[in-house]
């Protein structure tokens with residue numbers, strides 16, 4: 318059952334005890350506000366030092382580092398699209414973020430992974446639409462072959478939690 322591999326929780330991603338957490342970073346990978354700032358604060362300066370060696374990341378792509386002081390062993394940094402009205406390929410770029418993170422997780426034989434709601438903070442992506450794209454893309458990926466057994470979608474507000482839960486119910490029927 319694919320649906321039993323996906324969990325929606327309300328909480329702080331830096332606290333998640335999983336193999337990998339996903340960071341909603343910016344193109345520089347050199348830290349920012351929101352979830353990125355929280356992850357760098359919790360991981361410590363080793364994370365920033367490793368990120369400097371990655372020379373940035375394209376929107377829709379992802380790169381992996383160690384987790385340093387985090388409970389998670391790995392951080393997969395992805396760069397979500399900035400919402401520009403919806404006609405600039407935002408949906409496909411957001412889906413690509415989820416897919417690329419799951420592809421890298423599979424390469425590293427990662428079993429459990431936690432995602433924040435990529436692009437729904439400073440990048441302005443409508444959160445209800447983003448939740449649908451997140452659930453649909455994770456479902457489609459898990460239908461193929463992957464080491465990943467558990468995907469946790471970590472919501473930072475109750476409203477975000479409700480959007481993800483209703484997307485899950487709609488998509489799994």
Ligand code: ADP
Pocket residue numbers: 328329330331341342350351352353355397433434435436437438439440441471472473474477
């Ligand atoms: P983006 O620039 O991709 O929009 P943000 O960090 O601004 O990234 O926001 C992405 C999402 O992460 C938002 O829904 C925000 O509420 C959420 N968020 C912020 N801090 C945390 C945290 N510590 N754990 C989980 N989610 C968080």
